[in-house]
Amino acid sequence: MIEVVDLYKSFNDHPVLKGINLRVDEGKTLALIGGSGKGKSVLLKIIIGLMRPDRGKVLIDNQDIGRLRGKALKRLKERCGIVFQGGALFDSLTVFENIAFPLEEKTRMKASQIRDTVMRELARVGLSGSETKYPAEISGGMKKRVALARCLVMNPEIVLFDEPTTGLDPLIGKAIHKLIRECQKSLNFTAIIVTHEIPAIFSMVDRVAMLFDGKILAEGTPGEIETTKDPVIHQFIHGELEGPITIQ
Amino acid sequence: MNWIFAPFKFFGSITHRFIRELGRMGCFFAESLFWMAFPPYLMQRIVRRIHFIGVKTSSVIVLTGAFTGMVMALQVYYVLVKFGAEASLGPVVALSLIRELGPVISALMVIGCAGSALTAEIGIMRITEQIDALDAMALNPYKYLIIPSLLAGVISLPLLNAIFVTVGVFGGYAVGVGLMGISSGTYFGGIRDFVEAKDILEGIYKSLSFGVLITLISCYKGYYTGYGAEGVSKATTQAVVLSSVTILVWDYFMTSILVT
Ligand SMILES: Nc1ncnc2c1ncn2[C@@H]1O[C@H](COP(=O)(O)OP(=O)(O)OP(=O)(O)O)[C@@H](O)[C@H]1O
Numbered sequence A: 001m002i003e004v005v006d007l008y009k010s011f012n013d014h015p016v017l018k019g020i021n022l023r024v025d026e027g028k029t030l031a032l033i034g035g036s037g038k039g040k041s042v043l044l045k046i047i048i049g050l051m052r053p054d055r056g057k058v059l060i061d062n063q064d065i066g067r068l069r070g071k072a073l074k075r076l077k078e079r080c081g082i083v084f085q086g087g088a089l090f091d092s093l094t095v096f097e098n099i100a101f102p103l104e105e106k107t108r109m110k111a112s113q114i115r116d117t118v119m120r121e122l123a124r125v126g127l128s129g130s131e132t133k134y135p136a137e138i139s140g141g142m143k144k145r146v147a148l149a150r151c152l153v154m155n156p157e158i159v160l161f162d163e164p165t166t167g168l169d170p171l172i173g174k175a176i177h178k179l180i181r182e183c184q185k186s187l188n189f190t191a192i193i194v195t196h197e198i199p200a201i202f203s204m205v206d207r208v209a210m211l212f213d214g215k216i217l218a219e220g221t222p223g224e225i226e227t228t229k230d231p232v233i234h235q236f237i238h239g240e241l242e243g244p245i246t247i248q
Numbered sequence B: 001m002n003w004i005f006a007p008f009k010f011f012g013s014i015t016h017r018f019i020r021e022l023g024r025m026g027c028f029f030a031e032s033l034f035w036m037a038f039p040p041y042l043m044q045r046i047v048r049r050i051h052f053i054g055v056k057t058s059s060v061i062v063l064t065g066a067f068t069g070m071v072m073a074l075q076v077y078y079v080l081v082k083f084g085a086e087a088s089l090g091p092v093v094a095l096s097l098i099r100e101l102g103p104v105i106s107a108l109m110v111i112g113c114a115g116s117a118l119t120a121e122i123g124i125m126r127i128t129e130q131i132d133a134l135d136a137m138a139l140n141p142y143k144y145l146i147i148p149s150l151l152a153g154v155i156s157l158p159l160l161n162a163i164f165v166t167v168g169v170f171g172g173y174a175v176g177v178g179l180m181g182i183s184s185g186t187y188f189g190g191i192r193d194f195v196e197a198k199d200i201l202e203g204i205y206k207s208l209s210f211g212v213l214i215t216l217i218s219c220y221k222g223y224y225t226g227y228g229a230e231g232v233s234k235a236t237t238q239a240v241v242l243s244s245v246t247i248l249v250w251d252y253f254m255t256s257i258l259v260t
């Protein structure tokens, strides 16, 4: 379970998050939607402990990630995975080595076992045959899929996806959505998916939350969000230029 | 009234920045030392870092070492002739290489070849979130990036220094014996008589400490780089300038302590 309580974060006196409250129950998936540059990636980084909030706390299974230290923090992080918006692949390692890296460093698997696991994972994201390439040699969409594979190979219990399908063609985007859903079913992880894929995402998550003006404006089932009367959400999910949200 | 306070404000902010920077670097170093005490020890990464520093620099070291030795012999010869002491060319060249020029110039070469590359590499890993990715996998970035570099610096600098000095002594030999006609026996005999173990130790202590300083500053600047390509380029420049200056200043203090 992920619980975010009254979270504030600002950069150089520019407030980005202004009191976020959010809760994702065990085994559920939540889609986080919201305008570009409004702090979705920052929120994910705070949840996984890469950034410190100015105020407020993040509870993962009732443990405050900001207060954990040493072994306990390590154990908690090992249960979590994040797919960064830019992939964050290690550019000195090949695609194969990137996916094998967490296995080599964190498990006691044998080399042959690692090899099988990585190849299976690569096939799953549709990248068999690219294992010897370096991140600089593959396309943006391929990087996204490698990052996804690197995250899922560790079977995390809590996964944060930062725009896993942005920049992919519609077919691969759909395939990735399907992959995430299948993994979710088999591993039963708790997930937050930051996405701009509206309305495609609505059919694959349990809940949707909209981030607006540093707060969670609304949170509910996809049906509730889709049929809401709230003018801000209505404008955002239908991509209308006229309405309360202005693009500055 | 503002113009009265402006200079105070200016120097105040510079001093403040300097002290803050020093403090942060101290913390960075302390944290590295702290994590060094715990396993795992990533031998493979250390070896790869030594390769990174050593291979990048060794050809440059050989080249600069040879010419430094040669020019030293040339300069010193003309001075020594005035005193009729050209026989002591060997020890003068060897001592200045061993105690001073070897450690300092090889350190400067390492800064140019490997230190800057280290800052750029770690800086790019920072801005492309690779360091965050390590952290998110519950792997300690100090263990994977910083400590191997620090150890590799400590190990490879004395070795590079040794290559530099050796090549330099033979460069001096080429000029002194080959061009100026000093006998080979005089050149090496003088070196044997006058170079003591403590001279060599001084050179080793110096290059050990330079190894720590260079890699520490380079890693630190990369680890805390600013955003974007501009941030990394700034960090790289700062790392090169700061480590060069630090080396020369530190060298003075090392010398004054070791000589007395
Ligand atoms: N490390 C940082 N230092 C300073 N400001 C930052 C930093 N990280 C993010 N910001 C600022 O925080 C705000 C939110 O950024 P964030 O990356 O979370 O946006 P986002 O909602 O993920 O946008 P997108 O949908 O485009 O990815 C932006 O205005 C950005 O300028």
Ligand SMILES: [Mg+2]
Binding pocket: A040, A041, A042, A085, A162
């Ligand atoms: Mg983002």
